[in-house]
Amino acid sequence: MAAHELFVTQGYDTTTVDQIAEAVDVSQRTFFRYFTNKEEVALFVQDMVEACFYGAVCAEPPGTPPLECLRRTLNDVWDEVGRSVEEIVPLDLHLKMCQVIETTPSLLAAHLRHSLLMEEKLVQEIARRTGVDAEADPRPRVLVAAFSAVMRTAARQWGMREGTSLETAREVTRDYVAQLGPALTGDWGREHHR
Amino acid sequence: MAAHELFVTQGYDTTTVDQIAEAVDVSQRTFFRYFTNKEEVALFVQDMVEACFYGAVCAEPPGTPPLECLRRTLNDVWDEVGRSVEEIVPLDLHLKMCQVIETTPSLLAAHLRHSLLMEEKLVQEIARRTGVDAEADPRPRVLVAAFSAVMRTAARQWGMREGTSLETAREVTRDYVAQLGPALTGDWGREHHR
DNA sequence: TGTCAATTGTCAGCGGCTGTCATTACCCTC
């Protein structure tokens, strides 16, 4: 989408809906018929990525312990994510867009909310595959909340760095998720193990 | 604040800044000199509550294992939170306002972003008191992210229910945080233990 | 009382977003 190039080059807030509309040679009114608001077009790819992860979790064979299921999916899904993204925008552009999202307050806020919606779907799926009632038993929500939060944290930290590639993202995320156990137990040794 | 009553009675989106300004007999322009935007007044108390929690963590004696430190603070801080809130708005009003925040998309988004800012402060504090470099060691961020996410989840679930009181909030939150360990380990038994 | 500074109000204007209605484009049928 051409809108993303505008966001990346001149920033989200300073980009007008009129500019986007003009860039694709369409009236402003038509823009708002395809996207409910400016955020939606900015978060379009990101949302798709999360939907991709959700889909991969659903496709995981049943019987896997829930945390292991999420961890394994996360490790396997990167290539598929890369392919899905490339179908819409160049991957480089999307990676830059990730940084724009992290650094633009209003976009970041919207992104967090969207993530919350996806988390709820994940909760339902985890509850389903473990045969647990998500309304009575806190564990699905607790697990998904903790896991997703760590994923987001990893993504955020990764976005702050210089070398932004899918490969580094994968490594950083794996690192962070691996620390989920150690971070919770007891007091920490001075050094952490990589 | 009178604005909260308007939000609670007629909803956030349908409440105009002009209405708020008029309710306190002030021009719209003056309103925007005191608050940077409509969200800010809506999230004012909520932000204060989180700041209250952060302060309590900082006041915790050093040497406590980090997770235990957060857990204990959470358990002890409720009364103080109640008092702080009452200094600004009636507690009942704030509890209703919590539900408005959870159910209003734009407000929820802003709230999540604000929480993220507070989490970063928490990260720094946890890193400080454990003598760990938050930029090199993922554990402070991982711990805070997971813990905060579970807190938010608990708050969200609590907000959905009928009996909204500080006491039930305390119980629900304690329950959820207690499930953090069990939710992560292995596969779950059919029943969870309360 | 006169002066300075801070607070507030008024006005104009931009950008996001929506409802309404006219216009156009497309497709199917006769």
Next chain:
DNA sequence: GAGGGTAATGACAGCCGCTGACAATTGACA
């Protein structure tokens, strides 16, 4: 090929959040 119905688009007006600029008001202090 003419006619008619439907869906997509555009043009316009208007609301609301928010900001800059400037004038008016207030209040403290000399």
